[in-house]
Amino acid sequence: MFNLWYKNAVVYCVDVETFQDSDGDGIGDFKGLTSRLDHIEALGATCIWLLPFYPSPNRDNGYDVADYYNVDPRYGTLGDFVEFAHAAHERGLRVLVDLVVNHSSIEHPWFQASRAGDPKYRDWYVWRKTKPEDAEKGVIFPGVQKTTWTRDTKRKEYYFHRFYEHQADLNIANPQVREEIERIMGFWLALGVSGFRMDAVPFMLEDLSSAHSGWEPHRYLSQLQTFLSWRRSEAILLAEANIPMEEAPDYFGTGDRLHVIFNFPLNQKMFLAFARGEAGPVADFVKALPDIPQTAQWATFLRNHDEIDLGRLEDGEREEVFAAFGPEEDMQLYDRGLRRRLAPMLGGDERRLAMAFSVMLALPGMPVLWYGDEIGMGEDLSLSERHAVRTPMQWRGTLPNGGFSDAAPKDCVRPVVADGPFGYRHINAERQMLEIDSLFCRVRNLIRARRGAAEIGWGKPEVVDVGDPAVLALRTGWQDGEVLTVHNMADRPALARLPDGLDLSDVRPLLSSGARIDGEERTLRLDAYGFEWFRLKGK
Template sequence: MIDLWYKNAVIYCLDVDSFFDSDGDGVGDFRGLADHLDHIEALGATCIWLLPFYPSPNRDNGYDISDYYGVDPRYGTLGEFVDFMQAAKDRGLKVIVDLVVNHSSIDHPWFQASRADPNGKYGDWYVWSKEKPANAEEGVVFPGVQKSTWTYDRKRGEYYFHRFYEHQADLNIANPAVREEIERIMGFWLALGVSGFRIDAAPFILEDLEKVKGMDPHAYLAELQQFLSWREAEAMLLAEANITMDQADEFFGSGDRLHVIFNFPLNQKLFLAFARGDATPVAGFLKNLPQIPMIGQWATFLRNHDEIDLGRLEPAEKAEVFAAFGPDKSMQLYERGLRRRLAPMLGGDERRIAMGFSLMLSLPGTPVIWYGDEIGMGENLDLKERDSVRLPMQWNGRGHGGFSSADPKNWVRVPQADGPFTHRFVNAETQRTQPASLFSTIQKLIRVRRGCREIGWSEAEVLDAGDPAVLMLRAEWKGGTVLTLHNLAERPVTVDIGDAIGADAQAHDLLKDGGELRPDADGRCLLRLPAYGYEWLRLTHRTDR
């Protein structure tokens, strides 16, 4: 039987260039990452997601790839990548990598060949037009930064399409030779031991296929899964697909397309709920979550490497979130999102940060953690666009924080110079030795979550907590039942969980060893949640009857 390991995984996402610099050049590398896997292992994560590490001009943090079969020399060699993979395997950590094939860098030899010879081997590998389309200014991904999706190339004398920046030309996925090359890329990295891929910009990959006569664009996802299963049966596809819930069937199929999809709409409801101190937006969304195939899964997250995209909220709702977490224009991005880290958005309040993590871990799906959030790192809003949340990891409180021996002005990104979120106050070394630290709290929550397989495998049932500030969820799977409660308000709340437990059951507190709750003779069982409090309870049948 195939192991659907991702159903109960905890994924830790990182940028190699920001994790640890082993050779003093100011840029993180695979040797430094391999030497610091103990931090990820100690946290309790089970899988590492690597952002792009391939050779690149690096105009978009490596998402502008110039060679799909190598490692950027700044990060090391292909041999050092293999050493890292072995080190991860030795610790029981799986690794997934970014598959960025919607576009390549215009510096890629394929694009250079395509612009030089329209009739050559690579002439049709990109999307070209002799005339600039009338809608060239529509559909830009980065409003305020990107002006068009079509740019004129003087050498070829035609316009090329780029859904993203003009230095990232879209590959022509409608060309069978391009699709064959994508499989070759996947096969290469699978042969080096990766356990799957995070597909960048998945919906945009399918756009070109709409012009292939008789082809359902979403059927291409089944082709990718079929190839993946043939090469490595237990590998998975995790897609960046900001879709609405009525599109879920198209992307999951009958279990033959994508394995995991980021639940972007849920993330937006989370921040709306945080802003209001009211769980209603999340509860309402979860009640209408569509059924997905058994092998399918949602990915839940609080923060990632991009902006927090609020584009699917109503204008008034988006304004609420902006007012709460990004009131200054410098904190906002692309007219739709926030470019801030989690901890400063939540005011550095560790109660609230921990509650947020606990809530995310309790939601139906596979949790994904952005590096540094487990210790409460901050941001640097002086950096451009999304660089603000991609600061070097803060390892200790000495010197410049332990990321690199180089002068910080030569680091891959400049850290915060001062304030409560600098390495002097927020660092991994200190927190790993303090039992009450944010790291230790999240470490314990992850340990409890990994023991509650019901959450990863079942649908969440939303229960009435009697107070809109509280989200109460029940997860049931193979005879096991887990009850979680989260208070999003800055006030204590008392909840009667008697009905949720039932007359013939009792609840064991998973966060406080030995704690036990059971309804009284009237069927009531009162539970007090402090401000931003939370509880994880396992329900078992009573043995005293």
């Protein structure tokens, strides 16, 4: 039977260049990452997702790939990657890598050959002789990106780029391109990865519908899964697909397409709930979650390497979140998102941060953590666009650059956050691992509870009405087990009354901050931002 390890995995996302520098050049590398695997293992994660580490001009944090079959020399060698993958596997950690094939860098040899008219590569990208009238519509980065079509002076035609002009879209409708994508996947699978985080999946499928009359473009996802399963049966496709829930069946299929999809709409509802101090936005969303195939899964997250995209909220709702978490103009991005880290958005309040992590881990799906959030790192708003949340990891408070690198601060790939309450002297991994009540230790305990509650990964949650709008209560069962999680999203104590239909005859804490259910009154008293996990049935 197919190994459904991802149903209960906990994923830790790492940017190699900002995690740990091993050679003093100011840039993180695979040797440095390998030396820090103990931190990820101690946190309790079971899988590492690596942001792009391929050779690149690095104009978009490595998402402008110039060679899909190698490691950027700044990060080491292919041998260093293999050593890292082996060390991760020795610790029981799987590895996912980014598959960025919606576009490549315009410096990629394929694009250079295509613009030169090489017969083999001529149609590997999307070209037009004239600029479409709607070239200014559909830009992904408003205020930064002006068009989706740019004229190439050598070919004297326009090439399509859904993202920046230095990232030309590959022509997925070309069978040769699709064959090359499979070669890329096969290459990294042979080096031991357990799957791919696929970048910009909806945009990959854009040109297939027009290129194949009557051919449903999502069928291509089935082809990718078929190839993957033949090469490595347990490998998965984790998709960046910011889609409305009604489109989920197209992407999951019958379980024969994508394995996991990031639940962007749920993420937006979480931040609306945090802003209001009310459970309603999340509770209503969970009630309406569509059924998905048993082999499929959502990915839940609080923060990632991009902006927090609030584009699917109503205008008024988005303004609520902006007012709560990004009231200043430089905290917002692309007219739709927030470019802030989790900890400063939640005021550095570790009670509230722990509650947020607990909510994320209690919701249906595979939880994904962004490096540094587990210790409460802050952002650097002086950096451009999304770089604000991509500062180096803060390891020690007594070393220059927070222990990230021995290089001079000016030589680091980006400055380490040094000043203010989120500076590395106050917020660092070493200190938090030693303090029993630190955010790191709380998140670690939450992850342990989540890994011990397989019901959350496999079951479908039921929202329990407990009489207080601030409280989110989820009851999730699977096989013979049942788990109840209760969260107070408000900055005030809350009283949750459990319904009569809930069997409280054998309630055991799975994770507790000290609150207890009053069996006679069927009530649970929660502190401000308090939360509790209980096992109702099972071992």
